[in-house]
Amino acid sequence: DGGITQSPKYLFRKEGQNVTLSCEQNLNHDAMYWYRQDPGQGLRLIYYSQIVNDFQKGDIAEGYSVSREKKESFPLTVTSAQKNPTAFYLCASSIERGGNQPQHFGDGTRLSIL
Amino acid sequence: AQKVTQAQTEISVVEKEDVTLDCVYETRDTTYYLFWYKQPPSGELVFLIRRNSFDEQNEISGRYSWNFQKSTSSFNFTITASQVVDSAVYFCALSEAPQGAQKLVFGQGTRLTINP
Numbered sequence: 001d002g003g004i005t006q007s008p009k010y011l012f013r014k015e016g017q018n019v020t021l022s023c024e025q026n027l028n029h030d031a032m033y034w035y036r037q038d039p040g041q042g043l044r045l046i047y048y049s050q051i052v053n054d055f056q057k058g059d060i061a062e063g064y065s066v067s068r069e070k071k072e073s074f075p076l077t078v079t080s081a082q083k084n085p086t087a088f089y090l091c092a093s094s095i096e097r098g099g100n101q102p103q104h105f106g107d108g109t110r111l112s113i114l
Numbered sequence: 115a116q117k118v119t120q121a122q123t124e125i126s127v128v129e130k131e132d133v134t135l136d137c138v139y140e141t142r143d144t145t146y147y148l149f150w151y152k153q154p155p156s157g158e159l160v161f162l163i164r165r166n167s168f169d170e171q172n173e174i175s176g177r178y179s180w181n182f183q184k185s186t187s188s189f190n191f192t193i194t195a196s197q198v199v200d201s202a203v204y205f206c207a208l209s210e211a212p213q214g215a216q217k218l219v220f221g222q223g224t225r226l227t228i229n230p
Contacts (some may be wrong), residue, residue: 032218040123042205042220043159058217088157092215100147100166100209103218105159 003027006088006091006106010114013078015083021076021109023091030096032074033103037062037088046089049074078111116141116163118208120221127196128229137206143167146210148189148196149218153203164202165189173178196228 004025011017025032026097031050035043045058049068063082066075074093078085094105117140127133150162150175163173165182173180177194193200206221 040222041120042222043218045217048217090159100164101216102149102161102164103216104161108157
């Protein structure tokens, strides 16, 4: 079945540690996105990528990094510079770079601090 | 700047009641897109509807209906004869003109609980 796969479902980070969240899609979508969701709040855009080997900062990119080496993959690294990383992270993709097609979401990764 | 406001943080109703979720948006663009997503307890966001700024027709899909009014910058969502399976967090979102990436701005979400 086509869709977006995020792994792991739960992740724990120690102080000073970088961790990487995986996002893979087999929908052949050009654009991919990473969002952060805090309790009781909406989603906020961290990074997005419109095409392979290109990505742009979203509204809250500080302390995060991404890469887009393959069309189907868009991993997110939460670096030690992100002082409050505990949140629910959602990856999404859309068929085109424009504003009118809906984004499809993965099941999310819940990141906590040990 | 774009902004989406969902003033209702939580709503709780008894099954079979009708319920309306409010969404008010702000944008300077004349071309924009509005979305509703459902987030069940499992966590993923499920797309419900997309509406562009030039189409003010209301839409009905089964028990779901949407009322888009540009005059009040609102895009409200009504569930008729609610069911327990409708329990979820619902998000309204806005995307401006389709030049470049689709950057969605989300409201804070409304947690809807349908009690049996």
